[in-house]
Amino acid sequence: MADESERNEATEIVDGRVETVEVSKHPEATIPETDLSLADIERGRSHPVRWAVYAAAVLVAIIAPYWYGRALAVNDTAWLTAHLDAFTPQGMAFLSWTVTLAAIAMLGVAIVDSGRWIWRILFVIGLAAEQFVAGVALLRLDFWYSTYVVYGESATVANAANLGIIAAGFGVAVFAVIWVGLLVVIRKESPLNVLTRSWASFILFFAIEAAALLVVMFGGLLTTVGA
Template identity: 65%
Template sequence: MEQEPNEQEPNEATEIVGGKVETVEVSKHPEASIPETDLSLADIERRRSHPLRWALIILAVLCAIIAPYWFGRSLAVNNTDSIVAVLGGVSPQGIALVGWVTVVIAYVGLAMAVVVSPSWPWLIVFVIGLAGEQFIAGLSMLNLNFWYSTYVVYGKQAGLANAANLGIMGAAIGIAVYALMFVGLLVIIRKTSPLNVLTKSWASFILYFVIETIALLVVLFGGLLTTV
């Protein structure tokens, strides 16, 4: 009488679980999970690189930086009276808020494009926010000594342009402060520390918005709008 074949013995390994030495089962994976291919690793990486897509993204970013700023600056120089008439009823706080919002939208779009997949919807948000920020920067003659440029172009109404510049610069400074703090947290906090939760993506976004809110409040109510 033939004996039935013995059942296949489980594949086991000894590991430390919860500080104790235990024997656990390990899957054997008898079949390869990666299909065979004649392509080299370089060929695979080249196929995944999508150079045309990156070229289009870079071109879109360059256009969003150059064209809106040039258009806004041209309007400021050639149609100053019309711009003052349109924005004359808006408070400096409102203008500063608009400038701040465009920078925040651009940064959030860029950050989400890095974190979320697929990234192209957020890249569109980034490009739109960047274009809006550059257009406002062009209208308000943003540069290192913008208060001279705005006074030459807008005269007594330069406060509105200065407010937009302060909103943009406040948001940009907020991004810089956030970046320094986040990098500092990554360096200081150990992975095994309970404080490591502060380095998670959702926590970093909360930290970013807290810093940006503080920057906005400083711009709106810190007396800067009446200084420049």
């Protein structure tokens, strides 16, 4: 029988009566004592070299694919035009929108699930693909002039690629405004606060992106820019 002095007891109401019941003790600490502070522990987990390499990879993914795609457009126009003619304007807009959306989505998942590097790696891959498409399509503010000079009568497909990328970017901007507005307007204890949850935010994000794509594909923009 355990020593009475070692027993832990508490008073509880059981079936309407006050009774003294035995409760379990706290387990012994299994984490060894250390002289390191919390700041020292977090500093040891920061991995600055890894982040520096990743930042360099992001920079390369932004510059190199765009430069290569633009070089193809300028130096191998005939070869590139022959391959672009396999796409309809709607198909190219959808392709460029999908590539851009994938990169943005991977960035969002990397922020939400910050403990896994796979999302950051997929973001870099998606970013490189988007930049390559942007380079081939000569993306800029007045892209329709550049594409007409380089591609001539075949500029419609390149213009569609630019519109797909712009649609995805515009969708992100609209989502950011709406999401921040929800954070400001909805009270924390309100049932509508569920709209700010991560899963609801992703649903809202994809809905806005889909609407932006539909506007580009069926709103007359492809015809207007391609004219």
